[in-house]
Amino acid sequence: MIEATAFYGFSILAIASALFILFSKNLIYAAFALFFSFLGVAALYVLAGADFLAVTQIMVYVGGVLVLLIFGIMLTQKANRNEDSSAHNRVDVLIKRGAWGFVLGGGLFVFLLKIILSSDFKMAGETNNSKSTIRTIGVELMTSHLLPFEIAAVLLLVALIGAAYLAINRNPAQ
Amino acid sequence: MIPLQHYLIVAAALFSIGFAIAVTKRHFIGMLLGIELMLNAVNINLIAFSQYDPEKLGGQLFALFVIVVAAAEVTVALAIILRVYGHYKTVDPDQVSDLQK
Structure with missing residues (x-):
């Protein structure tokens, strides 16, 4: 019961953060949302019995990759002093490009969902997540x-x- | 015990969202965020299958190598993005269309 609650909670955290990245106009906010998404994925690793991989995920992605990405965002800023502060890190999305993204992403998700729901995995090994x-x-x-x-x-x-x-x-x- | 299909559905959702981010963002680093999310979704799949293989842990080892390759990819990609920004003064992939200015 607690396991199921944790699984669905962290899944929703990861997916909601990913959706925030998709719809966010500000790239710094997107990078911080990616932090929560990585944390949710690390919690899913723990629930799947991969404790070492979860710690590696947090150390490598949150400690290394995300800091690097934020430095990259800050180093590629245009110095426009006269604009308002909310206009920084603004990423414009063309309508055509956005439509293509949603069509391709949604189509890919429906395709994968169809395959997953129609699959029937026969698991041979026993699951021992205790050690x-x-x-x-x-x-x-x-x-x-x-x-x-x-x-x-x-x-x-x-x-x-x-x-x-x-x-x-x-x-x-x- | 969470069913395997639920892990796969979460991973498929994250992969699709990462793909949509990589397609829609008009910023090199935004595209990089989407690619990182896609690599994480693949790792969820590998680890979810690996819990049925507790002796060899092939999926977890593969996920470990995926993390190593992702870290190397991000460092080189950021260095290239900084060079492109220094040369073209833009991070919009649509405006970087010519090889020699």
Whole structure:
């Protein structure tokens, strides 16, 4: 009962925050709504028995990605001092583009809903959500998933160097 | 125990909303917000299926790698957006249509 209440509550939190991002005109408000959406998704991870993934989600997305996105929003502002304060971070949505977005998004949702409701999954394994998943994830990462783990490490290094190069070297022509 | 279909429906709703955000926003970072939301929806699917596999946890490991790739993608995308903003002085994807100014 408590589990169902928490599940539906956090689902509504995540979806309502996502809808707020969709309809918000102010990008800073959208970024803060994304924070609540990430928190709701992390709570869904906990309810699905993935405790380590929930903490990783909060640390990586809320602690890293969202701060980066907010800095990106603030660094790409136009400095128009004479306008009113509510006009900053304003994102205009063309009518045609908005119509296409709603048609494509709604159509995709109806399509996925039809597939999910018509599917019939036969689950083979037993569900045991009582114990922590950290030991299993650590052992699997160091044994059978060692190559993807190393590739992910190299990818992070490449992304770090590439992002630093792109952001620092502002004008390579000079 | 929450039925599996409910996780999938929530994930489908988040994915569709993220797709609509990525299509409708006329701002590079707004599009990036939508892509992040879509990646999170995919992770919900992977983790919901992974709770029926408690010995191997393949779905959770895949979700972990998705998070790593999403973090790398966001850093590089933001660096490119800053370069584009420095060159074109705009963040509207409709106005960045020519390669050489």
